[in-house]
Amino acid sequence: MQNDNYITATCRIHNNEMFVDGQSIFKTQAADFAEFSKKAYQHLGISYPKFFKMDNLSKLAFLGAELLLKPEHHQSNTALVFANKSSSLDTDVKYQQSIADKGNYFPSPAVFVYTLPNICVGEISIRHQLKSENSFFIFDAFNANLMCSYANLLIDTQKAHAVLCGWIEYFNEDYRAFLYLVSPNGNTIHNKQSLETAYNQ
Amino acid sequence: MEALKQELKVKIIEVLNLEDVSAADINDNDALFGDGLGLDSIDALELIVMLDKDYGIKLTDPKEGKNIFASINTMADYITANRTK
Amino acid sequence: MSKPVYIAQTNCITPLGFDVDGNIEQILAKVSGIALHQNLTKSGIPFYAAVVDEHRLNQAFQDARMHFTKLEKMLLLALQPVVTESGIVLNEEVALIFSTTKGNVEKLEENYTNIEPALLSGLAQKMADVVGFKTQPIVISNACVSGIMAVSVAKRLIQAEVYKHVFIVAGDAVTEFVVSGFNSFQAMSDAPCKPYSKNRSGVTLGEAAAAVLVTSDPTNAKVKILGDGSINDANHISGPSRTGEGLFRSVASAMKEAKMIPEQIDYISAHGTATPFNDEMESIAFSRSGLSAAPLNSLKGFYGHTLGASGLLETVIGIESVLRNQLFVSLGYDELGVSEPINIIEENRYKPLIRFLKTASGFGGCNTAVIFEKMN
Numbered sequence: 048m049q050n051d052n053y054i055t056a057t058c059r060i061h062n063n064e065m066f067v068d069g070q071s072i073f074k075t076q077a078a079d080f081a082e083f084s085k086k087a088y089q090h091l092g093i094s095y096p097k098f099f100k101m102d103n104l105s106k107l108a109f110l111g112a113e114l115l116l117k118p119e120h121h122q123s124n125t126a127l128v129f130a131n132k133s134s135s136l137d138t139d140v141k142y143q144q145s146i147a148d149k150g151n152y153f154p155s156p157a158v159f160v161y162t163l164p165n166i167c168v169g170e171i172s173i174r175h176q177l178k179s180e181n182s183f184f185i186f187d188a189f190n191a192n193l194m195c196s197y198a199n200l201l202i203d204t205q206k207a208h209a210v211l212c213g214w215i216e217y218f219n220e221d222y223r224a225f226l227y228l229v230s231p232n233g234n235t236i237h238n239k240q241s242l243e244t245a246y247n248q
Numbered sequence: 249m250e251a252l253k254q255e256l257k258v259k260i261i262e263v264l265n266l267e268d269v270s271a272a273d274i275n276d277n278d279a280l281f282g283d284g285l286g287l288d289s290i291d292a293l294e295l296i297v298m299l300d301k302d303y304g305i306k307l308t309d310p311k312e313g314k315n316i317f318a319s320i321n322t323m324a325d326y327i328t329a330n331r332t333k
Numbered sequence: 334m335s336k337p338v339y340i341a342q343t344n345c346i347t348p349l350g351f352d353v354d355g356n357i358e359q360i361l362a363k364v365s366g367i368a369l370h371q372n373l374t375k376s377g378i379p380f381y382a383a384v385v386d387e388h389r390l391n392q393a394f395q396d397a398r399m400h401f402t403k404l405e406k407m408l409l410l411a412l413q414p415v416v417t418e419s420g421i422v423l424n425e426e427v428a429l430i431f432s433t434t435k436g437n438v439e440k441l442e443e444n445y446t447n448i449e450p451a452l453l454s455g456l457a458q459k460m461a462d463v464v465g466f467k468t469q470p471i472v473i474s475n476a477c478v479s480g481i482m483a484v485s486v487a488k489r490l491i492q493a494e495v496y497k498h499v500f501i502v503a504g505d506a507v508t509e510f511v512v513s514g515f516n517s518f519q520a521m522s523d524a525p526c527k528p529y530s531k532n533r534s535g536v537t538l539g540e541a542a543a544a545v546l547v548t549s550d551p552t553n554a555k556v557k558i559l560g561d562g563s564i565n566d567a568n569h570i571s572g573p574s575r576t577g578e579g580l581f582r583s584v585a586s587a588m589k590e591a592k593m594i595p596e597q598i599d600y601i602s603a604h605g606t607a608t609p610f611n612d613e614m615e616s617i618a619f620s621r622s623g624l625s626a627a628p629l630n631s632l633k634g635f636y637g638h639t640l641g642a643s644g645l646l647e648t649v650i651g652i653e654s655v656l657r658n659q660l661f662v663s664l665g666y667d668e669l670g671v672s673e674p675i676n677i678i679e680e681n682r683y684k685p686l687i688r689f690l691k692t693a694s695g696f697g698g699c700n701t702a703v704i705f706e707k708m709n
Contacts, residue, residue, distance in 0.1 A: 085267075096286070099267035127565075134436075134474055136448045139510075143441040146513050149375060153301045156293040157264075159514035160571050160696060163434060165475045169697030172565040178582055181565045181699060182482060185472035187454040193471060193495075197486070200493040204335070206562070206586065218448065289572055293518060310519045 049203045053233025057245045058114040060087075060107060060224040067114055069248055080220055084110065100157065101170060102138045103222070104131075108167035108215045109174065111226040115211060116175050125228075126180035126207035127168045128198055133218040134164045134185055140219075167215060180207050189214045189225065191242040198229045199237065214246070253324045263298050264291050276320045284319075292317060304332030338488040339554035339708070342415045342546040343649040346407045346504075347636055348383045348539070351393055352414075357653050360661050361681055365635050367525045367537050374509045381525050382507050383539030383637035396463075402437050404506040407542035408460055412502040415544040416464055419553075421498050428496040429470045430487055431457040432479035432503035433641040438510045460502065468496075474641070476695030477604070478563065479503065480543065481644025484691075485561035485703055487547035497549060503645035504542035511640070512538060518571070520608055526638075528605035528631035528663055529612045529677055531670030536606045539637020543646040555652050556705040559593070559688070562586025566698035573610055573694060577618025580694055583702040584622045587690070591704045595623035598704070600660060600689040602651040605631020606638050607665070611694060616671035624690070630678040634664030644693040644701065655686040655707040 059066040063083045064074040073090050077083035084106045088098055091113055098109060108129065116125070138161040146154050160166060165183040172181065180201055184193070198210040213226040225246050229237050257271035260280075264287065274285070281287045292313050299305040299316075305327065307313060316326045344352065348366030349359040359366075366383035373382060385407060394406040401409070408431075421427060433453060440450035449455065457470035473479045473486060480503040487499035505511075515521045515536060522535035547558070564586060566579035573580075588595070601624060603615055612631075619625065632647045639646055654661060660678045669677065687707050694700045 096267060099265045100290075132452065132454060133448065134453050136441075136451060139435075139438060139441060139451070140445045140448065142514070143438075143445045143510065146509065147442075147445070152376075153297050154513040154517040155297060156514075156517040156571075157290050159517055160290060162510075162514065163474070163476045163696055165695075165697040165699060166570050169565060169570045169699065172567040172698060173569070176567050178564055178567045178578060180563050181475075182473065182486065182563060183475045185453040185457075185474050186469070187452075187458070190469070196490065196493055196495045200489050200495075203493070204489070204590075288569070290570075296519075297517065 050231065052199050052202050052229050052231055052237040054235045054237045054241060054245065055228045055230050055233040056115050057227040058111055059248065060111055061222065065114065080222060095174065102161035104135060104137060104164065104215060104217045105161060105167040105170045107217050107222055107224050108213060109170055111213055111215065111224045112171040112175065112211060115226055115228055124179050124208040125177055126201050126210045127171060127177065128182055128194065128210055129168050129213040129215055130184040130186055130190065130194065131164060131214060131216045132185065132187055133216060135162050137218045138162050189246050191239045191246065195237060195239050195242055202229065202231060249324055249328060252327065253320050256320055256323055259298060259302065263294055274320060278319060280317055280319060302333065303327050305330045335492045336549055337551070338491045338547060338549055338558050339551060340545050340556050340558065340652060341548050341550065341553045342419050343555065343652060344411050344415045345541060345543040345646050345649050346385065346411045347541040347646065348385050349635065351410060353649060353653060356650065360635055360650070363662060363664060363681070365525065365664055366539065367637055373507060374512055380512065380521065381537045383537065384507055385540055404437060404504055405459065408502050408504045409463060411504070411542040411544040412460065412500065413464060415546055416500060419546050423465050424467055426497040427466065428468050428490065428499045429461050429466045430473060430483045430499055430501045431460065431470055432473045432483040432501065432645060434474060434476060434479060434505050435508065435511060439508050476697050476699055477640055478644055478693040478695045478699045478701040479641040480646065481648060481691055481693045481703055482563055482701045483645060484545070484547060484558065484648060485563060485701060488558045488561065491547065491549050499547045500544065501547060501645060502542065502544040503642045505640035505642050506540045507538050522607060525665055526607035526633050527665040527667060528607045528633055529669065529671055529675065530666050531668045533607040533609065533612060533670060535608055537633065537637040539639040541636055541639040541642045541646050543642055543649050545645065545649065554708045555656060556707055559704040559706050560587035560590030561703045563699065563701040566700065568698055570698065571696055573614040574698070575614070577614045577621060579698055579700040580615065580618035580692060580702065581621050583700045584618065584690065584692065587702045587704045593704065597688055598624060598627045598690050599686040600654055601627050601629040602647050602689060602691045603629050603631050604693045605633050605663065607633060613671050616673035616675050619675055620673035625674045626676055628660050628678050628684065629675050630661055630663035634666070644691065648691050651689050651691055652705065655689055658683055658685050660684050
């Protein structure tokens, strides 16, 4: 019987607001996600120009990771396990529009590269120099069961020392990010119930 | 040529999403890649698309891009010589 | 000590055939699935690709209950026989993993304001319902490693006792969406791709579907899964690490788990997309891993780059390699064009084989390595 793992921190980003461990740490007025994400970026004092080349899904994931990851996570083999419902469809639609008109046909490589949902995981890996296990799953809704099992097994089989899990959903200005850190030590037991509670907070 | 150089600076900032960079920050002779503006391989590909879309130039050998995109000056020279739009 | 996990059934739907034996026959005859196509995209500009013949597909797929896209037909034709032949009752202990990069992305052409038809979970659920799965399907969409990552995820879930059996189906289609994207990256070759070759000039795209059963039941097992790893380069979202870091660490993780040394790897089924950067990176990673001498091939010369299907399709063929003690030629290769030594298979030839390594790499800096061992 494996020991329990624990949720050591959570964050949520939704409706122009960011929460860490259930507390609102930033709220702003913004006309759209582009404006909100820029304000959030500035509020967090980040200096990372590549942020502005990212698509919305990657910006959302990046901000969430920024809230939870600390320098020591680079040392401690922190895996990344992310999921969502809409894959990269927000960017896919933009890319599709750019190839729809044969008379104005200039497909953009900078847009095309983001038509894969796992790119957001890559962006976080690069930012935090995490050379660790990573996967991207697609579910109809947040799947606490699978996420819980998978993060646990990564730690239990020593494929990772800790796991940053994320449900990063973005489509057409409708967004919701829920990220959490799982580790062998902590206070809140990592199980399906605690995940669902934290997700629905 | 000066108008084209200014136009290029503005376009590059927009097309490559260079936040917090203004046209005034880019000198005509500055290295665009490497240490300069820090552009990377995807940016180079985007500039190739821009050459086609805005100036009607199709780069047959993308490796030429390295020389063409070295600086605003080299870009302006190349476009002036080859533009079809 | 983790319980052993195996692959027990395999199948594939490709331009080379609609069953595994048929595919192997074509590979042994050095017949490639790559051809010049004229009318695949709206531009009408011809390009090389490996495409499943639609007419042949429609003859093989006879299910008129509802409308199926070409990709769905390929996926179901791959998956259904695997499920049927396994004899496994589909209950709560049996999962379905679906691997794809773009799924039915072509639905966006019809209407890009409604993404419902393009949702990957919807596509997975449709297939799960048609075949009769009782659990919620799991979708992996992790660029070009999706197909082989699914094998790793399945094995891990079984060892963690989340499921007893996991069926995997992987597939992607050649679409205007992807062709135009690869073109924008200047990554498409003008001629059929030449993995690891001096004059390689990019990918040839392909489409295929593949399916396997991953199980803890050793009955009918073909190979055992010894170890795996999926480590990110943390370098660049589209260019691979110059030191092959993520691939090197993925291989190391798999080897450590399998308790193996490099000399025990009899064959490597590598990624070999024939882009200048990918193939070079792989040579560095394999060399660093002490695998320079292991016979290695890329199957992209036969199938093109089948994206989300590639990792699984190439695993299916790799399993045939070890079962038949047959190394398959790395079709398209001519002269070594990477800086580190690797041992490219230049002709179909007999060799006793027991263990093989499957690797894949993809956009986003992802890499996956899995080690397999033939059952006695």
